[in-house]
Amino acid sequence: MSFSSRELFARLIKCEAGGEGIDGMKAVATVVMNRVHASYGEYLRTGQGDLRKVIFQPSQFTCVMSKVYGEVNPQTIWATPPEQIHYDVADWALSGNKLPGIGECLWYYNPLAHRAAIYFPQAAQVNL
Incomplete structure (x- = not known):
């Protein structure tokens, strides 16, 4: 089955940030759209x-x-149908909106995630 770009985007938002709340989903959507509109690099x-x-x-x-890491990934955009909120966030981002504070960021991570300190040791020391 072929999905529209909007459908794929909503599915990606749900899969990548469905448990991160509205701001987390908008942050991911903003970063993805920043990559779409990047005027340089990769x-x-x-x-x-x-x-x-x-x-x-x-x-x-x-x-x-x-x-992922040699194991079958059970959580993919094909196995995770979006809900209305994910379409709403996708439409919000596709309309040119950006979450304040994200700017032109091309990557994201959750500094509170338990694995963040492994890759970003300074994040473990931030008093959030």
Whole structure:
């Protein structure tokens, strides 16, 4: 089954940030759209302003990978149908909206996630 770009985007938002609340979902949507509109570097070269190309760029989103660390990935955009809130966030981002404070960021991570300190030791020391 072929999904529209909007449907894929809503599915990605749910899969990547469905448990992060509205601001978390909008943050992910903002970053994805920043990659779509990047005027330089890797995302311009690979995405070329195309949302589908950004979503399916290899090794960018675990929700698009059929295997993660050699294991079958049960949580993918194909196995996780979106709800109305995910379509609403996708439409919000597709309309050009951005979450304040995200700016032109091209990556995201949750500094409160238990694994964040492994990759970002300074995050463990931030008093949030």
